[in-house]
Amino acid sequence: MSSRIELSGVGQTFLVRGNDDKKLREFVALDDLSIDITAGEFLTVVGPSGCGKSTVLDLIAGLTRPTSGTVSVDGRVITGPGLDRSVVFQQYTLLPWRTAQANIEFALEAGKKGERLSKAERVERARTYLELVGLADFASRYPHELSGGMKQRVAIARSLSYQPEVLLMDEPFGALDAQTRERLQEELVSIWDRTGTTVVFITHDIDEAVFLGQRVAVMSARPGRIQEVIEVDLDRSHANDVDLRATPEFAAYRHRIWSLLREQQVATRADAPTKEVAHVA
Structure with missing residues (x-):
């Protein structure tokens, strides 16, 4: 299946003011990030807090231009927002x-x-x-x-x-209670199955990422890169009769992703022992 969305060697740098001297400094949010997303795919993206997940979504939406590399949809480089892409925010x-x-x-x-x-x-x-x-x-x-x-x-x-050809979702269920969140996850899978829309879904919740995604892209700590992309092969045909989240297969995927994020947390702590480490959800 052909690529619908392609991020190639993407870097994103922002100018921010320092807390002490207020001088402008470069803040590297993303560095050499690359991933292909196929037409009709449901991709979820997880990573440590501050790793640039939402920045990736902004780039695909055309709300931000990359400092380096390219972001394209159907072979066309994205230069701004378009009606071929739609965004659902947490608000x-x-x-x-x-x-x-x-x-x-x-x-x-x-x-x-x-x-x-x-x-x-x-x-x-x-x-x-x-x-x-x-x-x-x-x-x-x-x-x-x-x-x-x-x-x-x-x-x-x-x-x-x-x-739209592409639906971009930035933690859309983050403010909802657990039961409503799970119900909407199930409804979203059903809607995606009926429409065939390409979905990129940002979340900090591992269970949500595994339940929704055909693939889960795990990002590294800042500067953000794609650490690993995990194929999720779960039998969702009996999802209405079986609690998919309680199956051993689901637990194995959850643990694998949790371990990757845990490694990131430990590595970040080792590199900066005197600094507070961002919480990994």
């Missing part, structure tokens, strides 16, 4: 004065190049994607009338409504 980012239905319609008003939907078409598509996330009965509710999980489902529906 719900819904317009509070619009209903759930109207929030989705808003995303459709611009339209892709060559695709201008009529009002009736926008209404129909918004309803379709509310049904996809199980919220057809809440179309007329405003964000303040929805639970956190419902708001995030509306955000996902809005991001999928204009049918």
